[in-house]
Amino acid sequence: MPKLSASHRLRLGRYDEPNRIYLLTANTLFRAPVFRQVALGRLVAEQFRKAQELGFADSLAWVVMPDHFHWLIDLKRGSLSELMQRTKSLSARVVNMAAGREGSLWQPGFHDRALRRDDDLVQMARYVVANPLRAGLVQKLDDYPLWDAIWATRTSCPSS
Incomplete structure (x- = not known):
């Protein structure tokens, strides 16, 4: 069997279906900390919003x-590969521009992970948005500008 690159191994066995919840993760090349500049991170968040507006x-x-x-998404149409x-x-x-x-x-x-029906969706969302806390980037989640969740109750919009 030929040796596959890491990116090809990620695709093995990938099955996606509409109306299923997925946790998606992507890394910058060489894990470069490009999004320390908040303005650049907001450009990525804007693509999340556009994907939703277009019904993906x-x-x-x-x-x-x-x-x-x-x-964390609910896939509506197309495939995960197309969306990503x-x-x-x-x-x-x-970002480059x-x-x-x-x-x-x-x-x-x-990387993708399909959530099972019995997974606690709010708990998964909390896990996602708590990343800056676990990484020691902030002491309070509201101090980190690059996150959002449909359950969030904040006075300011993090993606604006």
Whole structure:
């Protein structure tokens, strides 16, 4: 059997279906902390919003960390691969333009996890958005600007 790259191994056995909840994760190339600049992270978050507006997926929760993102979605149409290719491609284009950089922004591939029906969705969303706390980036979640969840009750919109 031929040796497969890590990105190809991620695709083995991938099955996606509409109206199923998925946790998606993508890393920047070489885990470069590109999104320490909040404005660049907001450009990624804008792609999550656009995917929802276009009916590809409903965003349930997300966080953009300095070198990766987690995105909890309800897939509506298309495949996970199509959604992630679109999201990563468009975000790379706008981030590169805004930062005056060239080349790849994202590592090839992505990680996905389908949630089972008995998984606690709110608990998973809390896990996603608590990433900055666990990473020691902030002491309070409200101090981190690059996250949102449909259950969030904050006075300011983190993606604006």
